[in-house]
Amino acid sequence: DIQMTQSPSSLSASVGDRVSITCRASQSVGIFLNWYRQKPGKAPELLIYGASSLQNGVPSRFTASGSGTEFTLTIISLQTEDFATYFCQQTYSTPPVTFGQGTRLDIK
Amino acid sequence: QVQLQQSGPGLVKPSQTLSLTCAISGDSVSSNSASWYWIRQSPSRGLEWLGRTNYRSKWFTDYAVSVRGRITINPDTSKNQVSLHLTSVTPEDTAVYYCARVEPMSRGVAAFDFWGQGTMVTVSA
Numbered sequence: 504d505i506q507m508t509q510s511p512s513s514l515s516a517s518v519g520d521r522v523s524i525t526c527r528a529s530q531s532v533g534i535f536l537n538w539y540r541q542k543p544g545k546a547p548e549l550l551i552y553g554a555s556s557l558q559n560g561v562p563s564r565f566t567a568s569g570s571g572t573e574f575t576l577t578i579i580s581l582q583t584e585d586f587a588t589y590f591c592q593q594t595y596s597t598p599p600v601t602f603g604q605g606t607r608l609d610i611k
Numbered sequence: 612q613v614q615l616q617q618s619g620p621g622l623v624k625p626s627q628t629l630s631l632t633c634a635i636s637g638d639s640v641s642s643n644s645a646s647w648y649w650i651r652q653s654p655s656r657g658l659e660w661l662g663r664t665n666y667r668s669k670w671f672t673d674y675a676v677s678v679r680g681r682i683t684i685n686p687d688t689s690k691n692q693v694s695l696h697l698t699s700v701t702p703e704d705t706a707v708y709y710c711a712r713v714e715p716m717s718r719g720v721a722a723f724d725f726w727g728q729g730t731m732v733t734v735s736a
Contacts, residue, residue, distance in 0.1 A: 537722045546709055546726035547658070553720035590658060594713075594721045598673045600648070602658040 505529050505596050509589075509603035515611040520581050524606045526574045526591035535595035538567055538576045541605075542587045550589075551576065586610050613637035615710050615727035622733050623704075629697040629734075633710030633727050640686045640693055641666045646713040647693045648723070649684060653706035663713070664693060700734045707731050 506529035534554040539547035551567040591603040619631035646665035662674040710727040
């Protein structure tokens with residue numbers, strides 16, 4: 504199975520800050536990498552698919568890049584609703600679908 | 612707009628069967644492009660894929676190795692829903708369970724674009 508590792512596991516930031524989260528795959532997944540945001544008590548929601556494509560309705564402050572084994576999600580100018588947990592997920596080799604362990608973003 | 616509405620008990624006794632249902636609206640369980648997944652989430656295991664079903668001229672179902680032998684996922688075309696049954700549960704099966712749709716997006720990439728609301732299932736006597 505392809506293992507997904509996110510860093511950092513947690514970080515603190517303030518409204519208006521720019522933050523980046525990294526996701527590394529144990530082997531190449533090409534561009535078959537998606538990003539999700541999960542607010543407390545809610546299901547994950549799709550932000551980015553195909554490593555860099557913004558899902559319909561997702562604000563443009565979310566941007567992502569990468570291919571192969573290293574990927575980055577960047578949030579430009581954090582808003583209150585962005586303080587949540589973020590997951591990466593590969594769909595290159597399925598089944599199984601595999602997710603990163605998550606990055607928790609807290610208010611500083 | 613696709614909506615997935617989950618139902619089922621939140622408390623299951625050890626050794627019994629966990630059963631959940633995911634009612635689909637805005638799409639068909641028999642869609643030739645979508646796949647219907649069950650995923651669970653716990654602090655110890657994170658987001659864990661359990662299984663999926665899809666229809667591509669016939670029904671296909673795959674299960675995670677971790678639950679194979681205990682899990683059944685059944686599509687119900689008459690009710691447009693998909694069910695999860697997990698037998699012989701233990702406290703380690705305590706988690707939030709989600710159903711979710713995977714649909715091919717542009718550029719040939721598939722993603723979980725719609726999720727159920729989640730069901731917290733506790734395994735306890």
